[in-house]
Amino acid sequence: MIQAAIMGYGTIGSGVAEILEQNQAEITRAAGQNVALKYVLDLRDFPGTPIADKIVHEFKVIEEDPDVQIVVETMGGLNPSYPFVKASLEAGKHVVTSNKALVAAHGTELLAIAKKKGVNFFFEASVGGGIPIIRPLYRCLKGEKIEEITGILNGTTNYILTKMDKEGETFEHALKEAQELGYAERNPEADVEGQDTCRKIAILTAMATGKEVNYEDIYTEGITKITDVDFKYAEKLGTSVKLFGSSRIQGDEVHAFVAPVMIGRDHPLYMVSDVFNGILVKGNMLGTTMYYGSGAGKLPTASAVIADIIEAAQNEKQNVPMGWTDERLEIAEMETSAHRYFVRIAGTAAEKLAEVTTLFGEVTVVELDGLDEFAVLTGKLTEAAFQDMAAKLDQGYQAAGEDGIRQMIRAEVE
Amino acid sequence: MIQAAIMGYGTIGSGVAEILEQNQAEITRAAGQNVALKYVLDLRDFPGTPIADKIVHEFKVIEEDPDVQIVVETMGGLNPSYPFVKASLEAGKHVVTSNKALVAAHGTELLAIAKKKGVNFFFEASVGGGIPIIRPLYRCLKGEKIEEITGILNGTTNYILTKMDKEGETFEHALKEAQELGYAERNPEADVEGQDTCRKIAILTAMATGKEVNYEDIYTEGITKITDVDFKYAEKLGTSVKLFGSSRIQGDEVHAFVAPVMIGRDHPLYMVSDVFNGILVKGNMLGTTMYYGSGAGKLPTASAVIADIIEAAQNEKQNVPMGWTDERLEIAEMETSAHRYFVRIAGTAAEKLAEVTTLFGEVTVVELDGLDEFAVLTGKLTEAAFQDMAAKLDQGYQAAGEDGIRQMIRAEVE
Numbered sequence: 001m002i003q004a005a006i007m008g009y010g011t012i013g014s015g016v017a018e019i020l021e022q023n024q025a026e027i028t029r030a031a032g033q034n035v036a037l038k039y040v041l042d043l044r045d046f047p048g049t050p051i052a053d054k055i056v057h058e059f060k061v062i063e064e065d066p067d068v069q070i071v072v073e074t075m076g077g078l079n080p081s082y083p084f085v086k087a088s089l090e091a092g093k094h095v096v097t098s099n100k101a102l103v104a105a106h107g108t109e110l111l112a113i114a115k116k117k118g119v120n121f122f123f124e125a126s127v128g129g130g131i132p133i134i135r136p137l138y139r140c141l142k143g144e145k146i147e148e149i150t151g152i153l154n155g156t157t158n159y160i161l162t163k164m165d166k167e168g169e170t171f172e173h174a175l176k177e178a179q180e181l182g183y184a185e186r187n188p189e190a191d192v193e194g195q196d197t198c199r200k201i202a203i204l205t206a207m208a209t210g211k212e213v214n215y216e217d218i219y220t221e222g223i224t225k226i227t228d229v230d231f232k233y234a235e236k237l238g239t240s241v242k243l244f245g246s247s248r249i250q251g252d253e254v255h256a257f258v259a260p261v262m263i264g265r266d267h268p269l270y271m272v273s274d275v276f277n278g279i280l281v282k283g284n285m286l287g288t289t290m291y292y293g294s295g296a297g298k299l300p301t302a303s304a305v306i307a308d309i310i311e312a313a314q315n316e317k318q319n320v321p322m323g324w325t326d327e328r329l330e331i332a333e334m335e336t337s338a339h340r341y342f343v344r345i346a347g348t349a350a351e352k353l354a355e356v357t358t359l360f361g362e363v364t365v366v367e368l369d370g371l372d373e374f375a376v377l378t379g380k381l382t383e384a385a386f387q388d389m390a391a392k393l394d395q396g397y398q399a400a401g402e403d404g405i406r407q408m409i410r411a412e413v414e
Numbered sequence: 415m416i417q418a419a420i421m422g423y424g425t426i427g428s429g430v431a432e433i434l435e436q437n438q439a440e441i442t443r444a445a446g447q448n449v450a451l452k453y454v455l456d457l458r459d460f461p462g463t464p465i466a467d468k469i470v471h472e473f474k475v476i477e478e479d480p481d482v483q484i485v486v487e488t489m490g491g492l493n494p495s496y497p498f499v500k501a502s503l504e505a506g507k508h509v510v511t512s513n514k515a516l517v518a519a520h521g522t523e524l525l526a527i528a529k530k531k532g533v534n535f536f537f538e539a540s541v542g543g544g545i546p547i548i549r550p551l552y553r554c555l556k557g558e559k560i561e562e563i564t565g566i567l568n569g570t571t572n573y574i575l576t577k578m579d580k581e582g583e584t585f586e587h588a589l590k591e592a593q594e595l596g597y598a599e600r601n602p603e604a605d606v607e608g609q610d611t612c613r614k615i616a617i618l619t620a621m622a623t624g625k626e627v628n629y630e631d632i633y634t635e636g637i638t639k640i641t642d643v644d645f646k647y648a649e650k651l652g653t654s655v656k657l658f659g660s661s662r663i664q665g666d667e668v669h670a671f672v673a674p675v676m677i678g679r680d681h682p683l684y685m686v687s688d689v690f691n692g693i694l695v696k697g698n699m700l701g702t703t704m705y706y707g708s709g710a711g712k713l714p715t716a717s718a719v720i721a722d723i724i725e726a727a728q729n730e731k732q733n734v735p736m737g738w739t740d741e742r743l744e745i746a747e748m749e750t751s752a753h754r755y756f757v758r759i760a761g762t763a764a765e766k767l768a769e770v771t772t773l774f775g776e777v778t779v780v781e782l783d784g785l786d787e788f789a790v791l792t793g794k795l796t797e798a799a800f801q802d803m804a805a806k807l808d809q810g811y812q813a814a815g816e817d818g819i820r821q822m823i824r825a826e827v828e
Contacts, residue, residue, distance in 0.1 A: 019699050023557055029624075029737065030556030124554070130700040132554035139553050140538075140546035142444030143437055143720040210443075268706060271685040285433050286544045286717040289707035292682060293700065303700040306557040323443065 002031070002313045005039040005062045007084060008075030009046065009055075012098050012125070015302030016072055016309075017051055027306065031313035038068055059084050063091050070312050072305060073097040082106055089113040089121060094312035098125035098305055104199035108212040108326050115319045122308035127200045128153060128277045130300025131293040135307065137207040137281070138322050144283030146208040150246040153200040155275035155295040156184045156191040157223050157243045161260075162273045165240050170228045183275055193222035194243065194258040201245030204279070205256055207322070209249060211329035213256075219334035221259040230407060233344070233366050233375045239264050239413055242272070248337075254329060255337040262342045262411040335384040342377050343390070344407040346397065349374040355396060359389040377411055416445070416727045419453040419476045421498060422489030423460065423469075426512050426539070429716030430486055430723075431465055441720065445727035452482055473498050477505050484726050486719060487511040496520055503527040503535060508726035512539035512719055518613035522626040522740050529733045536722035541614045542567060542691045544714025545707040549721065551621040551695070552736050558697030560622040564660040567614040569689035569709040570598045570605040571637050571657045575674075576687045579654050584642045597689055607636035608657065608672040615659030618693070619670055621736070623663060625743035627670075633748035635673040644821060647758070647780050647789045653678050653827055656686070662751075668743060669751040676756045676825040749798040754825040756791050759807070760817035763788040769810060773803040791825055 004020075006013045020027065020037055028034050039062050040046075040054045059080070062068050071088040073095060075081045081102050088095050089110060097103065102110075103123045114121035124134045128151065137146075152158050156178055163174035175192065178184035190196050202215035223243050234240055239262050247256040263270055268290040272278035277295025282288045294300035311320065341360075345352060349365050356376055357363060363376035378386070386408075394404035418434075420427045434441065434451055442448050453476050454460075454468045473494070476482050485502040487509060489495045495516050502509050503524060511517065516524075517537045528535035538548045542565065551560075566572050570592055577588035589606065592598035604610050616629035637657050648654055653676050661670040677684055682704045686692035691709025696702045708714035725734065755774075759766060763779050770790055771777060777790035792800070800822075808818035 015699075019557065023559060023699065026559060027557045032735070130697075131703055132550050135554050136546045136550060139725070140549050140721050143433065143441045143724050144717060145437060145440060268685065271682070283717065285429075285437065285713045285720070287708045287711070287714050289545055289705070291703070291705060293703035297701070299699045300701050303558060303697065306699070307554045310557050311553070321446070 001034040001036055002069050002316060003036050003038040003067045004070040004072060004309060005041065005068045006037065006072045006074060007041040007059070007062070008073065009040050009042040009044070009051070010074065011298045012301050012305065013040070013072070013074035015298040016074065016305045019299065019302050019306050021050065023306070027310060031310045033313060035309060035313055038065070059087070063087050068093060069316065070094045070096060070309055072309065073099055073102070074305065075099070076101065078102060078105060085110060086113065089117055089119060092117050092119055094119045096122045096305055096308040096312060098301055100126040100196070100199045100203060104202045104215045107203065107206060107324060111322060111324050112326060118317070118319050120312050120315060120320055122311060123203070124308050125301050125304035127203050128279055128291070129155070129293065129295040129297060130303045131277055131279065131291050131295065132304070132307065133204070133279050133291050134207060136291065137204070141281065141283055141286065142323065144286050146249060146281060146283055148246070148248050148282040149201070149204045149208050149279065150244050150269065151201065151204065151279035152242050152269055152272045152277055153197045153245045153279070153295065154191055154243060155277060156188065157197070158272065158277070159183050159275045160192070161223060161226065161241055161243065164226070164228055164231050165234065168228055168231065171224065171226060192224050194220045197243060197245040197258045201247060201256060201258060205247040205254070205329065206324050208247065209254065209329050210323045210325055211327045212325070213329050213331070217331040219257040219259070223260050225407070226260050226409070227407070229344070229371070230409060232368055233342070234262060236366055236368065237377070237413070240270060241409060242269060254331050256331050257334060257337065260409055262409050262413060264413040266414060267412060335387070336382060338380050338382045339410040340378055340380050340413065341386055342375060342409045342411045343405055344373055344375045345393070345405055346373050346403040356393065359393055373406060377413065415448040415450055416483050416730060417450050417452040417481045418484040418486060418723060419455065419482045420451065420486045420488060421455040421473070421476070422487065423454050423456040423458070423465065424488065425712045426715050426719065427454070427486070427488035429712040430488065430719045433713065433716050433720050435464065437720070441724060445724045447727060449723060449727055452479070473501070477501050482507060483730065484508045484510060484723055486723065487513055487516070488719065489513070490515065492516060492519060499524060500527065503531055503533060506531050506533055508533045510536045510719055510722040510726060512715055514540040514610070514613045514617060518616045518629045521617065521620060521738060525736060525738050526740060532731070532733050534726050534729060534734055536725060537617070538722050539715050539718035541617050542693055542705070543569070543707065543709040543711060544717045545691055545693065545705050545709065546718070546721065547618070547693050547705050548621060550705065551618070555695065555697055555700065556737065558700050560663060560695060560697055562660070562662050562696035563615070563618045563622050563693065564658050564683065565615065565618065565693035566656050566683055566686045566691055567611045567659045567693070567709065568605055568657060569691060570602065571611070572686065572691070573597050573689045574606070575637060575640065575655055575657065578640070578642055578645050579648065582642055582645065585638065585640060606638050608634045611657060611659040611672045615661060615670060615672060619661040619668070619743065620738050622661065623668065623743050624737045624739055625741045626739070627743050627745070631745040633671040633673070637674050639821070640674050640823070641821070643758070643785070644823060646782055647756070648676060650780055650782065651791070651827070654684060655823060656683060668745050670745050671748060671751065674823055676823050676827060678827040680828060681826060749801070750796060752794050752796045754792055754794055754827060755800055756789060756823040756825045757819055758787055758789045758821040759819055760787050760811065770807065773807055787820060791827065
């Protein structure tokens, strides 16, 4: 038997307790031993629930109990998660976490402590909810040179964009609906501004490259400027718009960004709708693979925590190498990355197209009835070149006292 | 350093040698030691190639060389693969194979020998080419009760069906094209009759249930009866037709089949086109996940072999439990499984619908211009009930000297 403690009895923590109970036979068989829940750390009591007698209010109880070999951190945030997790590892306990903020901010240090102590620090649930993605990266794809990881990593924004796409809703309306359904927080900034996705792609990039990633180095743009009008053009183009977290790795040159991207129907992530997540991994030998599932939710996320608990129990006496070192990854400046661009421009194509093609080169033009604007899809340009051309185009408009570019969305369309 | 031998220098075997060379740094880092190729067993010589000096023609050389710790079997078929693999395991060597026929026919025995000898028998490449699916089942999803595994597991048939769907081709024409491109064999029976898919779903079912599966117990129907007319209806219905290998597990009741299935656009496997494979896994806590990638091809498949080689090297001295026991899984009779059915019926809906609804209950009707038939989509019925109703309907036609049911395709449409 191996004993575990859960820190934080919220949605995910209670899901973990529930699965430990309900799938006990499967977990025992897989772990090679019974996994027993000894403590649940929470500020609250939960009288009348199955874990009522396991509640403790002091971390010290867990830290100082040598019988607790696995600590499950499902509190979220950095404080007190970070000191508690660090102390648990220092005390020679395995730690399993669902906390992307913790892993993105302190992963390198916590992995190093785990290694030193001969225990494990696992975080499958920190990215992609229930989708196995961290473990495939260190268990299945370690013989590959990873060339790209691109994911739809945030269920809230994907739900909002899906509503805008399929039902023509405005951003504001779709956000409100997501809030009413409990998919979005009252303060949705971390989701809609891309910060959540940023931490997740930082973790995936560290796993793919074996290097430490400072998530603040990753260019991050949210979805708050995407409008229902953009989706009208998208429909005409047979495309959709998704919030991507993406890293492209070519030797020592790594580009990473979080931004809305316009994609076509043949993109493997096109079908990832609603609150689902999908992650595309491209290896130099393997080609493209894709992993799809529930990116959030109590039981799917708790299921990923359970997979980590099982691996910790299987490796009770040894550290499993994750390949994430303390060498810092250098991420190229966003302005050196190249994309196609979907651009909405005031005026009519008839008047403006000559100027537009002079600046951007050959473009695909899209026009919608009843709008005093048109849109183009450019060829591949670096960000720097695009910004420069866009500024020149805007100048022309401003001189004439008009609006210029109304929207720019990066595009990956064949 | 750990030394390996490859048996069979065909497409996959040569791919393995190529990746061992090209991704040497990644493989060494992941395996924790250098993986050196000592021998390549083949009847042919390969003068002037990098492996020319490694060629041996006698299995005995590999079997009797204690330096060879990993044997890679990429010959295919059962003879001499089976005796060679068995002897390698008996000699205390790890075996990695891409051979679905071998795993489906002898997996239980070979896994038992590996366990007894404290070595490993790995077969990631036997299903889904480069897609990590076997390893996720024993590494990531072991705490789940698996409720369903459904896959598009054969690239050849998926290519043919995609051509029929997107370009309106007949089966015969699409098959010919697949043969010209080298996607289909001159004798395509194992693919188009579903036998390849059958072996793969048998392996996945054994991994999901932990029990031995006799692939001959799995109802298997290929795609040779699917026509371009079916796809005309599918287009009107917003559906497609894919060859599924599928197991549905509810407690002790397991249904498994290989058959073409009509699915809607919201099915996670709808987007799996051309030679790609996709595998959906549903867990009781996790919900639905999906794994997508190249189901065949030299380097993707070899990449899966490499992942197994790495895991064998990491576990040089121990057997990794795969959870596949020798307890035989009982698979329910096909006639007790329930589906919706797409049915094409001679005559017009106006004449025949009353009779059809009397038999099948409420149906969705589809009519195409210029055909002397119509189609319906039934509600969920057991196979036994459907066959009975279909026979009754046919009788009515035969009595009137007419054609009856022209086509039946199982359907999973919302």
